Amino acid sequence: MTTPSRRDLANAIRFLAVDAVEAAKSGHPGMPMGMADIAEVLWNDYYSHNPGNPKWLNRDRFVLSNGHGSMLQYALLHLAGYDLPIGELKRFRQLESKTPGHPENFMTPGIETTTGPLGQGFANAVGFALAEKLLAQRYNRPGFDVVDHRTWVFMGDGCLMEGISHEAASLAGTWGLGKLVAFWDDNGISIDGEVQGWFTDDTPARFEAYGWRVIRNVDGHDPQEIKTAIETALKHDDKPTLICCRTTIGFGSPAKAGKESSHGAPLGKDEVEATRKALGWAHGPFEVPQAIADAWRANDAGAEREAAWDKLFAAYADAHPEPAAELQRRSQGRLPEGFLAAADAYIAKLQVDGPVVASRKASQMAIEAFAPLLPELIGGSADLAHSNLTLWKGSKPVTSGDAGANYVNYGVREFGMTAISNALALHGGFIPYDATFLVFSDYARNAVRMSALMRAHAIHVYTHDSIGLGEDGPTHQPVEHLASLRYIPNNDVWRPCDAVESAVAWKAAIERTDGPGCLVFSRQNLQHQPRSEQQVRDIARGGYVLKDSNGTPDIILIATGSEVELATAAAGQLGDKVRVVSMPSSDVFDRQDAAYRESVLPASVRKRVAVEAGVTDFWRKYVGLDGAVVGIDSFGGSAPAGDLYRHFGITVEAVVAAAKAL
Numbered sequence: 001m002t003t004p005s006r007r008d009l010a011n012a013i014r015f016l017a018v019d020a021v022e023a024a025k026s027g028h029p030g031m032p033m034g035m036a037d038i039a040e041v042l043w044n045d046y047y048s049h050n051p052g053n054p055k056w057l058n059r060d061r062f063v064l065s066n067g068h069g070s071m072l073q074y075a076l077l078h079l080a081g082y083d084l085p086i087g088e089l090k091r092f093r094q095l096e097s098k099t100p101g102h103p104e105n106f107m108t109p110g111i112e113t114t115t116g117p118l119g120q121g122f123a124n125a126v127g128f129a130l131a132e133k134l135l136a137q138r139y140n141r142p143g144f145d146v147v148d149h150r151t152w153v154f155m156g157d158g159c160l161m162e163g164i165s166h167e168a169a170s171l172a173g174t175w176g177l178g179k180l181v182a183f184w185d186d187n188g189i190s191i192d193g194e195v196q197g198w199f200t201d202d203t204p205a206r207f208e209a210y211g212w213r214v215i216r217n218v219d220g221h222d223p224q225e226i227k228t229a230i231e232t233a234l235k236h237d238d239k240p241t242l243i244c245c246r247t248t249i250g251f252g253s254p255a256k257a258g259k260e261s262s263h264g265a266p267l268g269k270d271e272v273e274a275t276r277k278a279l280g281w282a283h284g285p286f287e288v289p290q291a292i293a294d295a296w297r298a299n300d301a302g303a304e305r306e307a308a309w310d311k312l313f314a315a316y317a318d319a320h321p322e323p324a325a326e327l328q329r330r331s332q333g334r335l336p337e338g339f340l341a342a343a344d345a346y347i348a349k350l351q352v353d354g355p356v357v358a359s360r361k362a363s364q365m366a367i368e369a370f371a372p373l374l375p376e377l378i379g380g381s382a383d384l385a386h387s388n389l390t391l392w393k394g395s396k397p398v399t400s401g402d403a404g405a406n407y408v409n410y411g412v413r414e415f416g417m418t419a420i421s422n423a424l425a426l427h428g429g430f431i432p433y434d435a436t437f438l439v440f441s442d443y444a445r446n447a448v449r450m451s452a453l454m455r456a457h458a459i460h461v462y463t464h465d466s467i468g469l470g471e472d473g474p475t476h477q478p479v480e481h482l483a484s485l486r487y488i489p490n491n492d493v494w495r496p497c498d499a500v501e502s503a504v505a506w507k508a509a510i511e512r513t514d515g516p517g518c519l520v521f522s523r524q525n526l527q528h529q530p531r532s533e534q535q536v537r538d539i540a541r542g543g544y545v546l547k548d549s550n551g552t553p554d555i556i557l558i559a560t561g562s563e564v565e566l567a568t569a570a571a572g573q574l575g576d577k578v579r580v581v582s583m584p585s586s587d588v589f590d591r592q593d594a595a596y597r598e599s600v601l602p603a604s605v606r607k608r609v610a611v612e613a614g615v616t617d618f619w620r621k622y623v624g625l626d627g628a629v630v631g632i633d634s635f636g637g638s639a640p641a642g643d644l645y646r647h648f649g650i651t652v653e654a655v656v657a658a659a660k661a662l
Contacts, residue, residue: 004292006223009044010036011281012079012292014252017071018275019285020092020099022266027093027101030249030262031069034220035154035185038245041226042152042183043076043298046234050302051081054109057331058309060149061112061128061427065121066156066185067102068264074099077110079288079296084108086286105426105454113426114454117446119162120419122182125153126168127423129180129240130398130408134378135429138403139327144316146309146327150179157195160184160203164447167416173211175398178237181230185220187249193260204244213241220245252279330376330429333457333513339373343507346370347500351536354528355499359521359561360463362502364389370506371406374431377510378424380408381435381461382417388435388463414440418447418460425456431510437469438462438520439478441485451516452491458516459509465495466613467648468562469523473638483618485518486586494585495520495612497564498528501584504539508588520561524641527565529582542588543600546580547571553579555607555659558622560584563611563630563650570655578659579605586622607662611655613645628658 013036021027048060064073071092077084084098091097098108102116112128115121129151136147159165172180184203188195204214215232219225226245233241250262253275267275276282283289288296317324329336346369355362371377371392381390395407410417417434424432441448441462451458467477485493494505494517502521509517529546538544543558547568554577559567564582571578581600583589589597601608601622608627610619616629623629632648645651 004295006037006040008292009295010040011279012288012296013039013072013075014279015276015281015283016075016078016089016286016288018267018272020071020074020089022269022272023090023285024093025266027071027266028068028264029071029267030189030256030264031066031156031185032072032075033251033253033262034187034247034249035069035072035183036251037221037223038154038183038226038247039072039076041223042230043080044296045227046230047152048149048305049080049110049298050306051077051110051298052303053306054082056306056309057428058147058149061125061151063113063121063125063128063151063153064103064115065125065153065159066118067115067121070099070101070103072154073103073111074108077108079293080298081296081302082110084110090286113423114450117450118156118158119160119164119168120447120450122153122155122159123164123168123416123419124423124426125151125180125182126172126177127420128427129172129177130175130420131424131427131430132179133175133177134398134405135327137401137405139323141316141320141323144312144319146313146316150181153180153182154185155182156185157187157190157199160201161199164415164419167413168420169207169210169212171410171413171416171420172240176211176238177240180240181233181243182240183243183245185247186244187247189249189258189260189263191260191263204242207242211239213239215241215243218243218245220247221251254278326375327429333428335511336373340507340511342373343370343503347503347507347536348533350500350503351531356525356528357499358523358525359496359498359502360389360523362496362499363461363463363506363519363521364392365499366503366506368392369503370510374510375404375406376429376431377433378406378408378430379433379435380410380417380421382410382414382440383412384436385409387437388461390433390435390461410434414443415447418444418458419450421458421460422447422451422454422456425458426454431457431459433459433461435461435463437464437476438481439464439476441478441481441518445484448485448491448516448518449488452488455490455514456516457513460516460518461521462518463521464523465520465561466522467632467636467644468613468641470641470644471638474635477636478614479632479635480615482520482612482614486618490515491518492516492585492587493518493520495561496584497559497561497582498526500529500531500536501539501582505584508540508585522562524562526562529564529568539584540588541592541596542585542590543581543583545600546582549579550576552602553577553605555579555609555662556581556601556605557655557659558583558608558610558619560612563613566650566652566655567611569652570659573652573656574659609655609658609662611650613650628662630654630658
């Protein structure tokens with residue numbers, strides 16, 4: 001065939017998407033058909049990447065926030081030359097294929113973040129752009145822009161309706177993320193039909209108010225208009241850019257273009273054929289003519305880009321060996337040499353010193369000890385820094401422009417904060433922590449879930465962990481939240497009982513690389529617990545024997561956090577046949593081998609009492625239906641903490657009574 005036109009190249013995207021959805025008998029063809037022209041221009045003319053090395057450090061990041069249109073991204077990856085063969089596109093939405101229904105970052109090469117929950121991909125893109133800006137500030141030197149890449153994000157009306165889009169867009173403008181470019185797929189259609197009845201925002205004005213550069217009224221099917229808009233965005237790096245693209249959902253379909261019927265269902269065999277004729281695509285299902293395939297392949301160009309960057313980085317390493325080595329280490333996710341030994345030494349010293357502090361204060365102490373050793377540690381709080389105690393002496397706000405900027409004031413934006421934190425982790429070069437009150441983890445919950453699903457190395461800090469926060473009352477007192485977070489797969493929840501366990505929790509969350517940690521801390525002071533060196537080591541196993549019986553125990557008391565001191569005091573009243581198990585992380589404990597778990601909770605000892613200031617059902621997995629749980633299955637109240645604990649029966653006396661009743 002003759003040299004392919006831009007429309008030919010875009011149609012390759014369209015029909016790979018249409019054919020895959022048709023083969024799967026499910027999916028979303030409308031968006032890929034509508035955004036194909038934008039994607040073709042971006043990926044062929046501007047997107048800096050290397051399909052031969054999807055993890056190249058200085059690659060651009062591409063985010064499909066409207067992730068239901070996943071076949072757009074899979075078609076792009078296949079056509080560009082990533083390790084995504086046509087057979088995987090034919091297996092779209094099938095078990096264990098590399099083309100799941102929504103993009104998943106650990107399933108498919110070239111996918112930067114898991115998207116589908118609308119708006120979160122956009123917030124992730126803001127996090128990616130922040131990561132690039134901060135790494136560039138720290139490591140670039142005159143003549144050596146070794147960190148210099150862009151973040152591109154596609155998003156639809158649904159992404160912009162979600163509240164998280166407001167949170168993330170506002171922060172992006174405040175931070176001046178000039179290398180962030182967002183494409184709004186303005187097609188006027190969502191699942192329920194034309195959006196005029198529920199989405200009449202002046203979106204361009206809204207983004208201008210956030211401090212974005214806005215390019216309006218771009219024809220999303222005209223390659224030249226798209227190129228002109230992108231060129232305009234690239235001329236300035238002082239603020240993020242929104243490109244408003246007018247598109248037709250289901251572009252090319254004679255019967256379904258511009259209609260909601262093309263959004264989330266196959267076009268149907270007859271309509272697929274009609275669309276082929278309408279767009280002049282005289283090729284069979286999953287067939288891409290060689291000339292079009294050759295025009296798409298980006299392997300050589302990508303390899304050349306990375307080779308040029310490698311040459312630049314080699315010269316940079318010669319001129320600036322220390323920052324070059326640190327940047328490489330951080331980008332590879334390796335902890336500094338000696339960090340783990342230093343952390344262990346700090347934990348051992350804490351055990352000797354025995355401070356009596358709130359675990360939120362113990363958390364701050366751990367940050368003070370660990371952060372100077374970890375330039376990759378970047379913190380933040382949702383307008384609660386002085387309550388969460390997430391600031392430390394070396395904190396420098398990201399708005400300062402300082403090369404060592406490492407602290408994010410997120411404002412009251414728990415959801416956006418957590419999604420941005422996820423992206424900082426996924427980008428590489430950072431170990432982020434974010435913070436709010438435990439009760440407000442509800443605002444962030446889906447982003448916490450996404451942390452676990454994506455295996456993001458993010459640390460979520462939650463303080464004011466129970467009715468122990470006192471007078472603020474039930475609106476601020478979490479009761480179901482600990483159990484709820486523990487039920488998220490691959491999410492390690494830690495609720496430490498004193499300063500030593502708090503430091504161990506921090507070390508474990510920093511050391512873990514395949515998922516998030518939720519560190520849950522108290523407002524009130526907690527007693528220091530005596531331990532042997534072996535017991536200190538066993539904390540990292542999630543659960544351990546804190547106080548043992550004389551011989552085989554008659555009864556086992558299991559506790560976490562502020563209730564551990566209740567259990568130890570109760571054991572003192574119950575005699576010498578009582579074992580106390582501290583279980584700061586049931587998730588980690590459950591991963592231990594059977595022999596260790598049996599050594600802590602022997603099956604032969606069936607009389608067990610669990611105590612925690614939260615809902616009780618979670619603990620049935622350890623105490624059984626015949627055991628007892630001292631907790632709270634109602635909302636709290638407004639009163640001093642001590643009064644609340646007595647009122648709700650979470651006391652030493654209650655633990656003793658429950659044990660005696662068994």
